[in-house]
Amino acid sequence: MNHNLISLKIDGQKVEVEKGTTILQAARQAGIDIPTLCFLKDINEVGDCRMCIVEVEGKNGFATSCIQKVEQGMVVHTHTPNVLEARRMILDLILSNHAKDCLTCTRSGNCELQSLATKFNVTQIEFEGERINHKIDDLSPSIVRDFNKCILCRRCIAVCKNVQEIGAIDCINRGFDSCISTVGNKSLKDVNCTNCGQCIQACPTGALHEKETIDEVWMKLKDPETYVIAQTAPAVRVALGEEFDMEIGTNVTGKMVTALKRLGFDKVFDTNTGADFTIMEEANELIERLTQNETLPMITSCSPGWIKYIEMNDPEMLPHLSTCKSPHQMFGALLKTYFAKKEGIDPEKIYVVSVMPCIAKKFESKRSEMKNNGFSDVDNVITTRELSRMIKQANIEFTKLQDSVFDDPMGEATGAAAIFGTTGGVMEAALRTAQDRLTGKELEKINFEQVRGAEGIKKATIEIGGKNIKVVAASGLANAKKILEEIKSGKADYQFVEIMACPGGCVMGGGQPIKNSKIRSEVDVRKLRAEALYRIDEKSIIRKSHENPIIQKIYQEYLEKPGSYRAHKLLHTHYQAREKYKL
Numbered sequence: 001m002n003h004n005l006i007s008l009k010i011d012g013q014k015v016e017v018e019k020g021t022t023i024l025q026a027a028r029q030a031g032i033d034i035p036t037l038c039f040l041k042d043i044n045e046v047g048d049c050r051m052c053i054v055e056v057e058g059k060n061g062f063a064t065s066c067i068q069k070v071e072q073g074m075v076v077h078t079h080t081p082n083v084l085e086a087r088r089m090i091l092d093l094i095l096s097n098h099a100k101d102c103l104t105c106t107r108s109g110n111c112e113l114q115s116l117a118t119k120f121n122v123t124q125i126e127f128e129g130e131r132i133n134h135k136i137d138d139l140s141p142s143i144v145r146d147f148n149k150c151i152l153c154r155r156c157i158a159v160c161k162n163v164q165e166i167g168a169i170d171c172i173n174r175g176f177d178s179c180i181s182t183v184g185n186k187s188l189k190d191v192n193c194t195n196c197g198q199c200i201q202a203c204p205t206g207a208l209h210e211k212e213t214i215d216e217v218w219m220k221l222k223d224p225e226t227y228v229i230a231q232t233a234p235a236v237r238v239a240l241g242e243e244f245d246m247e248i249g250t251n252v253t254g255k256m257v258t259a260l261k262r263l264g265f266d267k268v269f270d271t272n273t274g275a276d277f278t279i280m281e282e283a284n285e286l287i288e289r290l291t292q293n294e295t296l297p298m299i300t301s302c303s304p305g306w307i308k309y310i311e312m313n314d315p316e317m318l319p320h321l322s323t324c325k326s327p328h329q330m331f332g333a334l335l336k337t338y339f340a341k342k343e344g345i346d347p348e349k350i351y352v353v354s355v356m357p358c359i360a361k362k363f364e365s366k367r368s369e370m371k372n373n374g375f376s377d378v379d380n381v382i383t384t385r386e387l388s389r390m391i392k393q394a395n396i397e398f399t400k401l402q403d404s405v406f407d408d409p410m411g412e413a414t415g416a417a418a419i420f421g422t423t424g425g426v427m428e429a430a431l432r433t434a435q436d437r438l439t440g441k442e443l444e445k446i447n448f449e450q451v452r453g454a455e456g457i458k459k460a461t462i463e464i465g466g467k468n469i470k471v472v473a474a475s476g477l478a479n480a481k482k483i484l485e486e487i488k489s490g491k492a493d494y495q496f497v498e499i500m501a502c503p504g505g506c507v508m509g510g511g512q513p514i515k516n517s518k519i520r521s522e523v524d525v526r527k528l529r530a531e532a533l534y535r536i537d538e539k540s541i542i543r544k545s546h547e548n549p550i551i552q553k554i555y556q557e558y559l560e561k562p563g564s565y566r567a568h569k570l571l572h573t574h575y576q577a578r579e580k581y582k583l
Helices: 023-029 081-096 112-119 155-163 198-202 214-222 240-244 253-263 271-292 304-313 315-320 327-343 360-365 384-393 415-421 425-439 477-489 517-522 525-539 549-559 565-571
Strands: 005-010 013-018 053-056 075-077 143-145 170-172 179-181 208-210 227-232 267-270 350-356 380-383 457-464 467-475 496-500
Touching: 005 023, 013 023, 023 053, 023 517, 053 081, 081 112, 155 170, 155 198, 198 208, 214 227, 214 350, 214 380, 214 384, 227 253, 227 271, 227 327, 240 384, 253 267, 253 384, 267 271, 271 327, 271 415, 271 425, 271 549, 271 565, 304 315, 304 360, 304 477, 315 477, 327 350, 327 360, 327 549, 327 565, 350 360, 350 384, 360 380, 380 384, 415 425, 415 525, 425 457, 425 467, 425 496, 457 477, 467 477, 477 496, 549 565
Parallel strands: 005 075, 227 267, 227 350, 350 380, 467 496
Antiparallel strands: 005 013, 053 075, 143 208, 170 179, 457 467
16 A cells, blocks of 8 residues: 555546645646646746635635645545636636737737636626726837736746746735836846746736837838848747647748748748857867866857846856857858858848847847947847747748748758757757867767756766866756856866756747646646757758858858957957846
């Protein structure tokens, strides 16, 4: 007899679960659905919204199933008339103080509140009363905050405070005046927000969403004088299909390229090519630092949310950052120099649109450091979600599209570039090139499993050419904080550090398709998207960045070699200390 198993009945069905399991977990294990709003597995389990109430025989009132633990012999009823009536009343009260612009809301069709209102047939609001109209905060280049659509579930707070350990937002005031805000009720652009967008991923409604810029893209596409180029990040191709009801992790590269061409882009290129350039420059920089034993560890600089974090919190550590720009910024710089010259196009007429899984890239593209000859490397950043909206606006039936390939001469990339989209991928790609350069041999070792996996922190010692290199890959800003503390305290002597702001890396970026709390509880979205990128890598003919013939050609014709004067001018940058809060 297993004394750790609890036996109970839920809606007449006998269920056995581990001791310590909640009623909600037990019901889901038995295939019984209990609605939730504030619940987010392992992140926000507080029972605030009360949508998950159930009746337990022998107990007075309702039990909140997301926090109530099961007991031996418990008899639970999840949909009695009393429970259903109470849930409808809760929804009515929430909706009475909620904006009613569902048809034009960015989350329409993927809003957990809207879904529940439909499910429980709440079509009229009984408790209409006083409403407070809050000013929308749209000053951030990345995030729009609309408290008129907030339901005070506190999921965004939990992610920001407990997962990322930033604490840019919290609940202020009490009672009817309660709201989610920032220090001094300032805009997100004026506080310690890193633009990671994990709050958007957690939000069940449209209270938080990305700063949409697709209208500007449409305007440029209609202008015959503008040469509009799209480039797409690796993580986008394994998530975009989800916006069209395809399975999580489906690789839709070919359909995505076809859709972009139908939208009217003059060229469609692969940011993976930019990632190959990043590897060439970053591996060269790592080798130089290792050879000279200077400013170690070297820390990756591809994640703009991470960059803003270190600028605000640990500016004394900035010399440890690689000076490499992120792949899409490198690629943008090359498009407005090498490509423009080769094609005879005035760079002033080139408009580069980056399709990214990340909303912090919107902030990054506006940085003054991301310019050359007066031109921004990248003119506009749209998210995976924004691209899906453009495709839908154009009435393109995405799932029926034939596959196309990226345009030449900037469309060829390696498998190493593809894995940039998942945690540990940047490090693994760099190690593939660094090992060959350090040893002077084309080694057969391709995979570095030590830095793969779902763990937030992955440490390893890699042997290359008789030298042991200590490395660590961390994803999520709370884990980044731990690694920085280890380095500053002298408890660790890493030589190479990869940090991604978003837990799981770019595949879980703030601009990726949003999954409701039930899917997030039952499916490992990160794993499915990451596995798709590793499959792309495994099927690639070329899996090392330095073996890409396009990369070799552009270095020969234009950049000379990694770390050259021109390479530094175009592909490298610098960072600056930032205040956490603006007065």
